[in-house]
Amino acid sequence: MAGTGTQAFWIDAAHGGTQERYGEQLRRWRHAFAASEGEPAVAGVTLDPRHFALAAWEVATRPVADSPYVRRHPRVLDATCHRPEQAPGLMAVVELATPAPVKLPEGWAGWQRQDGGDGTYTAPPYERPTALSTLELRVPLGVERLPTPTHARASGLPNLDDAQAALETLVAELNAVVTPFLRELDGVRTESPMPEWLRTQIEADKATAETAGGRAWRYVPAGDGNRLEIDGERGVEAIGFHHDDVLQPVEAIHIALHDPADVVARCQAELALLAEHGRDCQECSSGSPCTTVRRLATGYHLRPGWRDEWAG
Template structure:
């Protein structure tokens, strides 16, 4: 008879899987754009810093800022606070994470500790009652070399949402590596190696849900590549000498598409963009999430999952080759681990 192994949740994850959360984060970036302003000596463009550390710290601050609604970066109930700032030498970031921990000694009669109900954060007992609130403070040096370099802003003074997303993913990946083992011990979870399936599946789900949320924010209209001005949508015609453009649906078109003034897209690049329009990405991500949900519920956290995959259910929750192949398609993303690769 197989024993059931509980797996610890991640310490941090990006809330890109619910409708409107990524769009709301984009609105917060616009509201707090001043935090991304280039300072003296930093590389910058259009009023936005291109310094990876400054940009990432600002993206984290906006994503975790205590506002009336939910933050974009969500945390395990034991995480009371998590800040990231420059270390004293100014070269690398330093994270300070505070966890709710059990008292180090038995409590006398009448005393209580942290209260915790369901998925709610750990909280103090009723005011006025004798309470012991012990915490565990983790000071985590992070690697500045792993931070992505932001690209030139597409709007004056406004940081790009995809750059902020990449910075958050870099921080979340490193923080989870450091903090999740402590949560495993605090929650009394049986030992599961850092390469366990729950970690891989959570990372994979974050990648897919983030892509889907980005596509939904971009709209569902079809994108087409046209080679002649005013030509009706249809097969691409080469060598006509007409203006090349991308048509994004909703009567929006872009001519002379490029990333910089002298760096225009080649026709094959524009065709590739049109083939992967938001509707296509949304459909693909939906199919991948459905596949993810069909596997072991303990790994995928899917409430509506059917019968668990027999391969995923073996051992300590090791994901099967299907999930490993699916994750391998995202291996160029931040946070990927080589040990997640499918067997040769």
């Protein structure tokens, strides 16, 4: 797992030797994995998924000389996991640096980004008037997804693979909850796939119409030949004879009204409307298609890939 995009936490696998250093920390802090009274254990190491995961997280996030094995977004000031009293699962408490809820008076400072490194949010020097706002997230974590530790390979020493699996589970659980808050704070929007799907449908219709010649078709009624003229040299004959394999007049009229020229013109108008809303519409620019785009998309709701929630 790499620290790409907006994530709250990630395991530092980008630098060589980080997992080996984490293994060294496990040996150094093996006492954190010692089984408590009443817990299942082998060779002195707990087999309780909650206890094991908490210890693995503590060792991975401990502020040691080397960089922690689990790294975090610059806005994450602190992240701890513990067992709440009278609750079966785990509780994570994550503290985020947030903008001040009010405009700060002149001369006051807020959070600042630390130069270099990962740009962690830090407080200004103590001699400056400072107003710091934080958001505390209390995240209940279920135990059903936590892996069960295996037998220790050495007496009293937790297995590195088990600790890695516990960390991956906790990181995934926390990212699912915390990352949306970070996206809002950093102004990152998760765009709906609907506008792109709609654009694909429109462009496909336009390409088909252009391949068909892009010309206007005309229905010629019975008195003048009862045919559908495609161009000056081609046409469909024997319309309206009520056989199973020929067109009836109303079908020919419908086709003529939706000929390649008409489809190209309609698609051009819809693409222009879609581009205008993607560029100039405040609601669309936030990543959520507006009512106009949603209504436009419902005209294609019979196409493959349509989702009912897009109707809005």
